[in-house]
Amino acid sequence: MRLAKNKRGFSTDFIADFFSFLSFILILILFFVIFSSTVKISGCQGPGIRVSMVGEANNELNEEMMLLNYLRTNVSVNNEQMSIAELIAYSYLDNNYDELEEKTKEIFGQIDNQIYTTDKCSAVCIDVGNSRVKEIKTEGCEGAIIEQYCQEIKTTIPLFYTQPVKTAVVSLSYNVASERVIRGAEGSNRI
Amino acid sequence: MKSKKAQLGLTVNIGAIIWRLIYILIIVITIRVVVMHFIAVNIDVREAEGKILINRFIYSPDCISYANNEIGMVYPGIIDLQKFSQKTLENCVYYGERNDYAAANLTLHFLDKGGEITVIYNQLGYDVWLPRVNMAGPGGAKAFYDSRYVLVRDNNNLRRAVLDIEVITPNY
Numbered sequence: 364m365r366l367a368k369n370k371r372g373f374s375t376d377f378i379a380d381f382f383s384f385l386s387f388i389l390i391l392i393l394f395f396v397i398f399s400s401t402v403k404i405s406g407c408q409g410p411g412i413r414v415s416m417v418g419e420a421n422n423e424l425n426e427e428m429m430l431l432n433y434l435r436t437n438v439s440v441n442n443e444q445m446s447i448a449e450l451i452a453y454s455y456l457d458n459n460y461d462e463l464e465e466k467t468k469e470i471f472g473q474i475d476n477q478i479y480t481t482d483k484c485s486a487v488c489i490d491v492g493n494s495r496v497k498e499i500k501t502e503g504c505e506g507a508i509i510e511q512y513c514q515e516i517k518t519t520i521p522l523f524y525t526q527p528v529k530t531a532v533v534s535l536s537y538n539v540a541s542e543r544v545i546r547g548a549e550g551s552n553r554i
Numbered sequence: 555m556k557s558k559k560a561q562l563g564l565t566v567n568i569g570a571i572i573w574r575l576i577y578i579l580i581i582v583i584t585i586r587v588v589v590m591h592f593i594a595v596n597i598d599v600r601e602a603e604g605k606i607l608i609n610r611f612i613y614s615p616d617c618i619s620y621a622n623n624e625i626g627m628v629y630p631g632i633i634d635l636q637k638f639s640q641k642t643l644e645n646c647v648y649y650g651e652r653n654d655y656a657a658a659n660l661t662l663h664f665l666d667k668g669g670e671i672t673v674i675y676n677q678l679g680y681d682v683w684l685p686r687v688n689m690a691g692p693g694g695a696k697a698f699y700d701s702r703y704v705l706v707r708d709n710n711n712l713r714r715a716v717l718d719i720e721v722i723t724p725n726y
Contacts (some may be wrong), residue, residue, distance in 0.1 A: 380573060384577060428631040473665045477701075
């Protein structure tokens with residue numbers, strides 16, 4: 364107060380206030396930087412917080428179900444009914460994957476045409492031991508750029524008729540190259 | 555009678571106080587804005603609830619999934635055509651006599667021979683809320699969609715199908 368009683372004191376006060384205001388702004392910026400990253404890490408997004416972790420788990424469940432159902436799907440090969448899992452075993456024995464590739468493209472083509480307006484890019488990979496024996500990419504993959512595929516959703520199946528019985532790891536990446544656009548639900552909320 | 559020097563000192567002092575008051579006001583407003591920014595008063599969890607409802611339909615042993623009662627095993631992803639009915643849905647997910655919580659439309663599109671079957675969960679709620687989808691505020695409703703590749707058990711045959719699910723929840 365003593366300083367405020369002359370012009371020199373007033374200017375000192377003003378400088379002190381100015382710097383305290385500046386440091387307050389810096390603290391605010393620091394606060395936003397720290398808390399923004401913390402909120403993102405904890406699985407929430409921005410002020411309109413969304414429960415994104417539920418969504419991620421749900422997508423994984425969907426893809427696991429799709430892989431299981433793909434392997435269970437019955438197909439007709441040379442007038443004989445068998446599941447895709449059995450066809451994989453036959454194809455491995457014969458070292459001929461043409462039939463498997465054709466049936467896989469047919470199955471995913473039908474699914475995509477029912478759910479989406481166009482073919483989507485999906486990939487099925489079959490690994491035996493440490494080597495990849497077959498990669499099948501669907502029609503929608505032509506001209507598409509796929510950065511990562513066949514890495515997350517996997518299941519192990521026995522290769523029947525091999526002695527001793529070997530196992531194959533089948534992995535699926537569904538709709539990996541493009542945005543999902545749902546048929547008949549434009550502008551709505553796709554879960 | 556104060557001197558001119560004393561009057562000048564008082565003027566300067568009031569100026570500094572006003573400046574500081576403005577400064578404190580800015581700080582108070584800023585703190586309030588920051589707190590309001592990080593405190594979520596309303597969290598919309600309807601999307602998560604919709605997903606949970608869909609998963610209950612698909613994964614529950616008492617719902618539409620095929621279950622082998624002899625070994626007590628449920629096959630999620632395989633729909634039992636005999637259980638695919640409104641009655642089954644109403645029994646497996648029960649929200650009281652008057653369901654103000656959610657309604658759903660489940661449609662099976664068969665991929666092998668074509669054709670489709672539709673069942674509605676909470677018919678009354680569905681009829682009331684469907685025209686109000688995307689209307690904001692109380693009285694409006696929000697719809698969520700999901701599609702899954704499923705196998706349908708029809709007289710010991712496994713048929714390929716896509717299950718389209720539409721869940722509608724009212725705004726509160």
